[in-house]
Amino acid sequence: MLAEFGHERQSAMDETEILARLTQIVRDTLDDDGVTLARSTEASDVDNWDSVAHVRIMIAVEESFGIRFETDELSDMPNVGALIDRVAAKSLAK
DSSP states (O other): GGGGOOOGGGSOHHHHHHHHHHHHHHHHHHHHOOOOTTTTTOGSSSSOOOOHHHHHHHHHHHHHTOOOOGGGGGSSSHHHHHHHHHEEEEEEEE
């Protein structure tokens, strides 16, 4: 998937690392150490991940990874897998 951006997978941040960081961000933001994320996880699958929490999570993701999302991107990620892919692509573009 990352090859479509013209980069080899080895040069990209590891998907496992991204998922681990995202999990910690969501746990910290929601103050819930029991949160477990997978590529298929949707916000509605996680207790207290409402629209306000979503904005806080996205801001924390931007800060943690040193990236910026466009406003329309914030609602255009149906699950954690899409977020992982977006973080990976933006990290490559830095």
